[in-house]
Amino acid sequence: MTQLVQPMSVEGSSALLEGLNPRQREAVLYRGPALLIVAGAGSGKTSVLTRRIASLLETREAWPSQVLAITFTNKAAGEMRERVRHLVGHAADGMWISTFHSACVRILRREAEVFGYASGFTIYDSGDQRALLKRIVKQYEADVMGLSVANVGARISKLKNELIDAESFSRDVNLADPKEALFLTIFREYTRTLQAANAFDFDDLIAQTVYLFRAFPHVAEPYRRRFRHILVDEYQDTNHAQYALIRELTKPAPGVPAASLTVVGDSDQSIYAFRGADIRNIIEFEQDFPEATVVLLEQNYRSTQTILDAANAVIANNFDRKPKNLFTAGGAGDKIVGFTGYSGHDEAQFVADEIEQLHRNGMEYREIAVFYRTNAQTRALEEILIRSAVPYRILGGTKFYERAEIKDAMAYLISVANPADALAVRRILNTPKRGIGPATETQLANFAERNGVTFREALRHAAELGFGPKVTKAITALSDLLDEATAMTVPPAEGNAPIPVFDVLALLMQKSGYVDALRASKDPQDEARMENIEELLAVTKEFQRNNPDGLLIDFLTETALVAAADELDDTSGTVSLMTLHTAKGLEFRAVFLTGIEEDLLPHRMSVNEPGGPSEERRLFYVGITRARERLYLSLAMTRNSYGETSVSAPSRFLAEIPGELIDWRQSPGMTGPGAGGRAAGSLGWSSGGVGAGAGQAKPKTEWTNRVTGKVRDNGDLELAIGDRVRHDDFGEGRVQAITGTAAKRIAEVQFDTAGRKRLLVKVAPIVKL
DNA sequence: GTGAAGGGGCTTTTT
DNA sequence: GCCCCTTCAC
Numbered sequence: 172m173t174q175l176v177q178p179m180s181v182e183g184s185s186a187l188l189e190g191l192n193p194r195q196r197e198a199v200l201y202r203g204p205a206l207l208i209v210a211g212a213g214s215g216k217t218s219v220l221t222r223r224i225a226s227l228l229e230t231r232e233a234w235p236s237q238v239l240a241i242t243f244t245n246k247a248a249g250e251m252r253e254r255v256r257h258l259v260g261h262a263a264d265g266m267w268i269s270t271f272h273s274a275c276v277r278i279l280r281r282e283a284e285v286f287g288y289a290s291g292f293t294i295y296d297s298g299d300q301r302a303l304l305k306r307i308v309k310q311y312e313a314d315v316m317g318l319s320v321a322n323v324g325a326r327i328s329k330l331k332n333e334l335i336d337a338e339s340f341s342r343d344v345n346l347a348d349p350k351e352a353l354f355l356t357i358f359r360e361y362t363r364t365l366q367a368a369n370a371f372d373f374d375d376l377i378a379q380t381v382y383l384f385r386a387f388p389h390v391a392e393p394y395r396r397r398f399r400h401i402l403v404d405e406y407q408d409t410n411h412a413q414y415a416l417i418r419e420l421t422k423p424a425p426g427v428p429a430a431s432l433t434v435v436g437d438s439d440q441s442i443y444a445f446r447g448a449d450i451r452n453i454i455e456f457e458q459d460f461p462e463a464t465v466v467l468l469e470q471n472y473r474s475t476q477t478i479l480d481a482a483n484a485v486i487a488n489n490f491d492r493k494p495k496n497l498f499t500a501g502g503a504g505d506k507i508v509g510f511t512g513y514s515g516h517d518e519a520q521f522v523a524d525e526i527e528q529l530h531r532n533g534m535e536y537r538e539i540a541v542f543y544r545t546n547a548q549t550r551a552l553e554e555i556l557i558r559s560a561v562p563y564r565i566l567g568g569t570k571f572y573e574r575a576e577i578k579d580a581m582a583y584l585i586s587v588a589n590p591a592d593a594l595a596v597r598r599i600l601n602t603p604k605r606g607i608g609p610a611t612e613t614q615l616a617n618f619a620e621r622n623g624v625t626f627r628e629a630l631r632h633a634a635e636l637g638f639g640p641k642v643t644k645a646i647t648a649l650s651d652l653l654d655e656a657t658a659m660t661v662p663p664a665e666g667n668a669p670i671p672v673f674d675v676l677a678l679l680m681q682k683s684g685y686v687d688a689l690r691a692s693k694d695p696q697d698e699a700r701m702e703n704i705e706e707l708l709a710v711t712k713e714f715q716r717n718n719p720d721g722l723l724i725d726f727l728t729e730t731a732l733v734a735a736a737d738e739l740d741d742t743s744g745t746v747s748l749m750t751l752h753t754a755k756g757l758e759f760r761a762v763f764l765t766g767i768e769e770d771l772l773p774h775r776m777s778v779n780e781p782g783g784p785s786e787e788r789r790l791f792y793v794g795i796t797r798a799r800e801r802l803y804l805s806l807a808m809t810r811n812s813y814g815e816t817s818v819s820a821p822s823r824f825l826a827e828i829p830g831e832l833i834d835w836r837q838s839p840g841m842t843g844p845g846a847g848g849r850a851a852g853s854l855g856w857s858s859g860g861v862g863a864g865a866g867q868a869k870p871k872t873e874w875t876n877r878v879t880g881k882v883r884d885n886g887d888l889e890l891a892i893g894d895r896v897r898h899d900d901f902g903e904g905r906v907q908a909i910t911g912t913a914a915k916r917i918a919e920v921q922f923d924t925a926g927r928k929r930l931l932v933k934v935a936p937i938v939k940l
Numbered sequence: 941g942t943g944a945a946g947g948g949g950c951t952t953t954t955t
Numbered sequence: 956g957c958c959c960c961t962t963c964a965c
């Protein structure tokens with residue numbers, strides 16, 4: 172529904188303010204150098220931000236090109252652009268609405284030459300960073316000093332987020348400590364290698380942009396002139412480098428006053444301190460920007476009062492916060508449903524059953540989400556959801572772009588786009604197998620080092636290095652293929668469309684023999700890998716459709732910066748599974764918070780960190796406040812980790828929710844605050860189900876802890892309506908309906924004791940009687 | 941140089 | 956429980 176925007180009077184009586192409460196109106200209309208909008212969960216901040224932008228355009232206070240809006244994910248950016256477009260039409264197209272990382276890439280691609288990089292630089296993800304560090308750590312045998320790839324990587328990341336590069340670190344480091352000295356060496360080597368590869372890691376994207384602006388004011392100046400209105404969402408999760416970037420952009424340029432800055436945030440939702448987010452950025456905003464005005468949004472438009480009461484009660488236990496209380500004009504809604512499973516599988520079965528129940532009552536699968544603290548928890552959930560034929564989708568986790576075959580294919584593209592990137596070229600050197608082993612690779616690397624050329628260039632000199640004819644031929648063929656692909660990617664002349672990325676990738680995959688190797692393989696997994704390559708080819712097609720003038724480098728940029736939440740597809744018709752971190756900024760009609768146990772939430776690793784438990788509590792708070800109508804809290808008495816079963820205890824956070832808000836279908840039998848936290852044993856667990864039973868009669872649960880994780884295959888078991896079946900866990904029942912075909916055939920079975928279930932015939936542990 | 945088999949270590953969360 | 960790395964035979 173398109174909304175006609177009328178000219179706004181100074182008091183602001185335009186359509187833009189329709190339906191807004193007084194606080195929200197103030198946030199839209201306030202004009203000044205700095206505005207902090209403290210936006211509680213579900214308080215309509217996106218509405219406020221988009222209307223604020225629209226209002227600036229409408230009153231001619233800003234051109235579209237003068238607006239820079241920063242969001243946390245690309246998906247959020249896309250949504251914001253959509254909503255602004257709804258309000259102001261295509262004026263929205265001229266604005267920069269993007270994530271910190273995307274905005275910085277855009278700047279760096281334009282300005283890279285100024286400080287010694289080429290515009291086609293590669294963006295290294297955490298996997299690339301790890302691969303590179305692995306090589307360096309090995310080279311210096313740093314692991315014997317206790318410097319692991321993981322902790323070196325984390326430390327470098329932390330330093331970069333603090334804008335401390337290798338050289339400034341070297342000024343402060345205590346060189347008498349050999350471990351510190353070695354760390355410095357690695358940090359330097361890592362920096363040098365990235366530079367030589369014409370590559371930036373994630374942290375560099377921000378930090379290098381700051382360095383660029385500081386070192387070259389004439390580069391920063393056009394951006395300072397251009398962006399007159401800067402808006403930053405999720406400000407509580409910005410780190411120091413991002414903060415510095417904002418400061419750089421809001422400096423006055425000659426003859427131009429400082430840009431106006433609007434930040435939106437909620438310190439109760441700060442969950443990224445582990446990644447360098449500095450909560451002080453928001454807490455000290457008023458000191459940083461002395462003329463700042465603060466607007467507080469507390470009215471919630473998302474959740475029922477019951478859900479908000481739970482959220483308020485939990486977060487109130489964080490002592491160092493400004494008091495804030497979410498409230499709604501909507502009703503109390505349903506009680507929160509609690510469930511304690513005997514095992515992770517039992518818990519998962521509860522989730523699956525409740526999802527089916529919701530679905531039967533008319534809720535779409537896509538309106539339901541399941542959250543968890545760690546990615547490892549997905550396994551049990553997946554097993555049960557598959558069996559129960561619940562359509563689901565996991566966001567994040569082992570991401571598409573992290574799969575080996577996809578990284579291989581991308582490495583081919585990167586080798587073309589950025590020939591300086593030795594990491595990419597080395598990755599494809601012997602992928603698929605061409606008989607080029609580590610010895611040959613080292614020789615090529617040495618040649619490159621000796622002659623001061625890139626690894627890519629060294630390939631061209633294979634004939635001079637005295638390799639055998641087979642090896643030489645293999646190297647030359649690869650080199651020629653890369654040249655052929657490179658020739659396809661030269662930017663087209665004005666008015667001509669570029670050669671589609673699809674064609675470049677297809678050529679590389681064909682002529683390199685990559686797809687042939689997968690097709691010829693006997694490994695059944697390679698069939699799936701082949702499908703993934705085809706999927707990637709489809710992605711390139713899609714990219715070209717959306718960006719007819721998009722070049723290879725644009726494709727690589729886009730794929731390098733996809734975030735977990737970006738994968739969310741509102742039309743998918745599936746239940747969404749994700750970590751609590753990924754859930755930030757999203758909302759669902761029904762939310763399942765699983766694994767609410769000590770050592771999981773709060774996570775064991777966080778308990779002894781300063782600020783750890785508070786951050787975990789905020790994470791719980793974020794999870795609770797994602798739910799609009801229905802909230803489920805579940806946990807398990809035992810959980811498998813490392814292949815071993817261990818006893819778990821209810822999370823301390825559970826006791827912080829007033830008991831009357833929760834309807835326990837099966838209670839953990841908490842004895843009060845502090846029931847959790849104890850190590851093991853059966854402490855804190857009651858011996859049986861306490862079912863308060865507001866819902867339907869609780870089926871017997873003796874079977875539940877016997878749910879096994881075995882994958883089976885019933886092949887083409889034929890079932891018809893009326894057949895009796897026996898299920899390993901649910902006992903005997905009668906088939907009520909059959910839907911779907913082949914591998915997706917689903918049987919609806921009314922079990923004698925366990926209720927009605929949907930089962931995926933192929934994998935369900937059933938036999939026909 | 942390649943592939944199979946066995947041992948060690950690990951998991952917090954992510955742009 | 957699984958992944959990754961090392962080791963060993965061909």
